Ligand SMILES: NC(=O)c1ccc[n+]([C@@H]2O[C@H](COP(=O)([O-])OP(=O)(O)OC[C@H]3O[C@@H](n4cnc5c(N)ncnc54)[C@H](O)[C@@H]3O)[C@@H](O)[C@H]2O)c1
């Protein structure tokens with residue numbers, strides 16, 4: 001924050017942020033009209049159907065963006081083989097690392113250019129999907145990646161983007177966003193543009209059967225956070241509410257089941273659908289402080305994105321509840337927590353307590369062991385900068401309050 005802004009009393013700043021993010025409601029409504037949602041293939045084997053459909057688009061060469069682990073696990077090969085069998089030449093870039101940085105995106109772009117690929121297929125979690133989106137945008141835009149961060153900076157339509165998520169979490173398969181990191185500067189920022197919405201996405205729970213417990217918990221809690229933050233956002237609209245409530249209800253039922261038994265194919269499929277619906281809610285109503293803080297935990301300590309969200313979520317809900325009790329109460333109802341006769345205040349508390357209990361059941365700690373007290377002012381400042389300019393949070397906080405909130409996560 002520059003020194004001039006620092007001298008403006010926070011209530012005045014808050015009025016400005018409220019006005020700015022309040023206007024995003026209209027952006028959400030416009031996006032609702034102009035976003036061409038991806039063609040969705042859902043169910044066991046949907047990933048192969050997407051390959052067939054991609055082959056039908058008359059695209060001779062495709063860059064498949066993934067990570068080395070997914071190649072090793074044998075998830076990539078059947079998809080590559082299916083495309084090749086349908087006459088599509090596939091070049092595999094498997095250099096994606098969690099929280100992809102600009103360098104990885106640029107390396108993948110060079111591979112795409114060397115092989116003359118005309119489309120990008122992501123196979124992986126949010127990291128592979130976001131990297132693929134950035135590569136597709138860079139292929140048609142000379143703009144450096146950092147100049148594309150923020151809203152609507154992707155000038156020319158990217159190459160066609162196809163997504164096969166292998167985690168049920170980020171919603172990147174439907175979202176207008178792609179998150180990019182710069183480890184050297186401890187920055188992690190979103191590129192947000194409706195042109196980044198994929199052409200097609202496959203929701204294939206079978207690809208997720210081998211996702212380890214920690215990854216399942218983190219990604220599931222990421223999806224939950226998308227739905228919750230979209231639902232309590234001031235700019236929520238009926239469509240985002242519908243998607244968010246559907247997602248929360250499915251996650252509360254099926255995330256414990258996949259944590260109990262990772263091979264539960266039906267629940268994996270339902271989680272995949274829930275993450276997609278949560279992504280649709282997030283597209284329309286945005287996110288909030290949880291993501292602002294979690295992105296900065298990721299930028300400083302490389303905390304897995306969903307893990308960071310899960311740690312932060314109850315603290316932000318506890319702070320926010322004074323201004324969104326009815327909404328939290330509704331989330332408690334769709335989570336099956338209402339017995340009858342409780343007040344909204346009791347239900348809001350029950351929802352937050354349930355989130356804490358889920359974390360405990362899944363082995364997610366209350367605090368972040370990497371968090372250093374010295375880093376808190378910088379983390380709070382970056383989190384507030386992201387949230388105040390991008391998200392319509394229900395209850396605002398200033399720098400001191402945010403620092404105190406983050407300090408609760410010191411262990
Ligand atoms: N674009 C968006 O809208 C959006 C939204 C939220 C988060 N994100 C970003 O997405 C990234 C996180 O994505 P993520 O949480 O999906 O994790 P990830 O893509 O970073 O993957 C995490 C690990 O899980 C492994 N993995 C993935 N699928 C697997 C499977 N089926 N079986 C076994 N291992 C598997 C990967 O190899 C990797 O090692 C972050 O950079 C985050 O900021 C983007």
Ligand SMILES: [Fe+2]
Pocket residue numbers: 170222225226291305309
């Ligand atoms: Fe997220």
